[in-house]
Amino acid sequence: SPALADGDPLKGLQAFKKCAVCHDAVAEKDKVGPHLVGVIGRTAGSLESFASKYSKAMKEAGAAGLVWDEKNIAEYVADPKGKIPGNKMAFAGLKKHDEIEDLIAYLKADPKPTKP
Numbered sequence: 085s086p087a088l089a090d091g092d093p094l095k096g097l098q099a100f101k102k103c104a105v106c107h108d109a110v111a112e113k114d115k116v117g118p119h120l121v122g123v124i125g126r127t128a129g130s131l132e133s134f135a136s137k138y139s140k141a142m143k144e145a146g147a148a149g150l151v152w153d154e155k156n157i158a159e160y161v162a163d164p165k166g167k168i169p170g171n172k173m174a175f176a177g178l179k180k181h182d183e184i185e186d187l188i189a190y191l192k193a194d195p196k197p198t199k200p
Contacts, residue, residue, distance in 0.1 A: 091182070096190025099183045103175075110195045117173065124192055126152050128168070141170030157191070158184050 100109060106116040113119055118134035129138045129146035145168050150156060160167040161184055163177045178184050 091185030091187070091189030093186070093189040093193040093195075095183075096186035096188070096193075097195070099178065099187040100190050102178070103187075106173075106175075109191060120191060122194065123152050123157070124154070128152060128156075139170060139172040141168050142172070145171075154188050154192075157188055161187060 103109075103120075107118070107120050108115055109120040109123075111119065112121045112133070114131075114134050114137075118131045118137075127146045128150040129142040129144075131138075150168075152160075156167070161175075161178050164171060164173045164175055178187065
């Protein structure tokens with residue numbers, strides 16, 4: 085299977101629309117879920133601005149060493165409850181491999197706001 089980095093960030097923006105109700109990837113602004121600016125390389129459950137809202141399961145996953153790299157993000161967005169049982173994310177998961185690759189490419193691109 086191709087490397088996760090093979091995704092298309094522009095298609096990933098479309099995939100992210102499913103996430104945007106609860107997450108922001110452009111501004112460091114938490115919503116129902118933590119913002120995802122700089123999520124690649126971040127320890128799970130460690131974003132200070134969201135610290136009081138993480139589930140116990142997410143904090144424990146981070147304490148056990150879970151870092152949001154491409155592989156872990158792919159596994160999590162495919163099956164959030166399977167990857168971290170007991171987490172609060174109310175999302176069934178993305179089922180298409182190429183959509184997950186695109187989403188990760190979008191997050192890796194470290195999206196910035198654009199002016200019209």
